[in-house]
Amino acid sequence: MLSRYTAVLRRLAAILAVTAGISLFGLQVQAQVPENPVNLRGSGASFPYPIYVEWFRQFTHRENNIFIFYEMSNSGDGIRDFLGHTVNFAASDAAIEVDQLKKLKEGGVVLPVTAGQVVLVFNLPGINRLKLSREAYVGIFMGKIRHWDDPIIAASNPDIKLPRTDISVVTRSESSGTSYIFSGHLSAVSEEFRENIGLDRTPDWPRLSTFKIAPGNQGVAAKVREIPGAIGYVEHGFANIVNLPVAILENRAGQFIEANAKSGVAALEEVEFPDSKLPVSGAPNLIAWVWDPKGKDAYPITSFSWLLLYANQKDDVAQALRQMLVFMLSQNSQSEAGNIGLVPLPENVRIRVLNAVTYVQ
Numbered sequence: 001m002l003s004r005y006t007a008v009l010r011r012l013a014a015i016l017a018v019t020a021g022i023s024l025f026g027l028q029v030q031a032q033v034p035e036n037p038v039n040l041r042g043s044g045a046s047f048p049y050p051i052y053v054e055w056f057r058q059f060t061h062r063e064n065n066i067f068i069f070y071e072m073s074n075s076g077d078g079i080r081d082f083l084g085h086t087v088n089f090a091a092s093d094a095a096i097e098v099d100q101l102k103k104l105k106e107g108g109v110v111l112p113v114t115a116g117q118v119v120l121v122f123n124l125p126g127i128n129r130l131k132l133s134r135e136a137y138v139g140i141f142m143g144k145i146r147h148w149d150d151p152i153i154a155a156s157n158p159d160i161k162l163p164r165t166d167i168s169v170v171t172r173s174e175s176s177g178t179s180y181i182f183s184g185h186l187s188a189v190s191e192e193f194r195e196n197i198g199l200d201r202t203p204d205w206p207r208l209s210t211f212k213i214a215p216g217n218q219g220v221a222a223k224v225r226e227i228p229g230a231i232g233y234v235e236h237g238f239a240n241i242v243n244l245p246v247a248i249l250e251n252r253a254g255q256f257i258e259a260n261a262k263s264g265v266a267a268l269e270e271v272e273f274p275d276s277k278l279p280v281s282g283a284p285n286l287i288a289w290v291w292d293p294k295g296k297d298a299y300p301i302t303s304f305s306w307l308l309l310y311a312n313q314k315d316d317v318a319q320a321l322r323q324m325l326v327f328m329l330s331q332n333s334q335s336e337a338g339n340i341g342l343v344p345l346p347e348n349v350r351i352r353v354l355n356a357v358t359y360v361q
Contacts (some may be wrong), residue, residue: 009106024160036065038320044078044091045177046217048114048305050237051337059327066320069329076175076201082108082308084137088317090308093177094201095287098278099283107281107311108137109228109359112304113328117259118182121224122231124148124163128245131156131256134300137249138190140167140231142197143206148229155314156256164227166210170223170232173213175201181303182233186322188291217244237341253296263299270295271304271349281311286352302343309360318361325357 049072056068070091078090083100093116101108120137122130132140133156138146145152149162160328172179183203187194197203205211207260214223224230224244231247236259239246257263270293276285290302302336309321327333334344345353 001018030263036316038066038316040067040068040088040317040320040324041068041071041086042078042091042307043073043081043087044308045075045093045305046072046238047075047093047116047178047181047235047305048091048237048342049113049217050235050241050340050347054336054340055328055333059324060331062327063323066322066323072216074172074174075180077306088309088313089321091305092308093303093305094180095304095306097259098285098287101281102279106157106313107283108278109281109283109309109311109356110278110285110287111305111307111325111353111356112286112345112349113291113325113353114337115264115302115304115342116332116347117236117264117299117302117343118178118185118233119236119239119259120231120247120249121234121239121242122247123224123228123244124165125228127160127162130160130245130247130249131250133250134189134252137247138186138193141171141186141205141233142168142190142193143169143208143211146210156250165229165249168210168212168227168230169205169208170212170220170227170230171203171205173215173221176200176216177305178217178233178235179203182301184289184291184303185301203351218359224332235341240248240341249300251296251298251300252292252294253298255296257297257299259299259341261338261343263297264302267293267298267302268304268343268346268349269298270298273352281359284352284356285358289309304345311359312361321360322357326354329354329357 075092075094078092079096081087082090136152148165180201184199186201213218217234220232221234221238221242224232248258250259267290270290271288273288274285338344
């Protein structure tokens with residue numbers, strides 16, 4: 001493996017001035033770091049927050065002169081802050097519209113640095129394991145299936161006595177990348193969903209009294225925990241943190257699949273990146289989706305999460321950002337993502353993204 005990636009590593013080392021002591025592919029890269037302290041400010045998605053907290057903690061502990069401040073909110077806020085030039089980088093689970101990058105005179109670079117799975121957490125006292133067919137979870141979030149003992153849910157759970165309890169559906173209250181990913185999958189599964197609710201960061205959810213709203217992944221998880229009979233969609237890492245049961249979902253191949261690193265990688269291996277460049281910067285276009293993966297082992301709702309960066313900026317900031325990105329994309333860092341409920345980038349994707357780091361200058 002070392003021989004396969006040596007050329008990529010040496011190119012990165014020459015261009016990026018990688019931090020001394022970071023180990024990539026078994027090689028120690030020695031390079032200079034910025035002499036003066038550099039503060040990096042980011043904002044945006046809550047989807048990758050569990051791993052960002054850990055990565056940024058480790059990175060700033062290692063670097064005595066680079067400090068990262070990340071404000072978790074949502075993808076919509078991240079895109080707004082990025083276009084408004086109030087941050088050094090932004091996080092978005094919905095990436096960004098390519099046409100929006102034309103507004104940036106310095107150009108933009110959009111990099112998938114981690115990936116995750118949207119899971120359905122539920123609160124059914126005494127029930128910790130639940131299977132939901134495609135028909136069932138689409139019906140729940142369209143407001144068509146309103147009680148837990150509905151025959152469509154019961155058909156996949158013959159060994160469980162489901163209660164007559166009303167289903168309370170918890171959705172995001174703000175512009176959200178998690179909503180974008182979830183509604184994108186539901187739109188791929190159901191034409192009726194696509195026509196009536198739609199793919200959006202703020203989907204037009206049914207206006208029913210049983211539909212509740214909450215801010216952020218953390219807010220949705222808290223609301224589900226609060227209401228018996230509730231179900232909501234959150235990033236898998238947050239489900240692990242709050243220790244709520246997670247539904248096992250039927251995928252396109254008809255298999256009931258649990259969310260984990262293996263099923264996430266199986267989904268992302270199907271990704272096809274566009275053969276195009278981003279406007280102004282000329283960076284490769286790494287915005288791609290797998291809305292409804294075909295593989296029998298693939299978890300059905302899996303997606304990348306992106307960082308948005310400026311292609312041209314002050315040298316010390318650019319150098320610090322490149323160091324941060326190389327750290328996040330190292331094999332060790334990606335493995336850590338898998339350990340806390342996110343999905344490591346497939347190796348071919350990781351190398352492709354590492355090459356694109358060079359466009360941050």
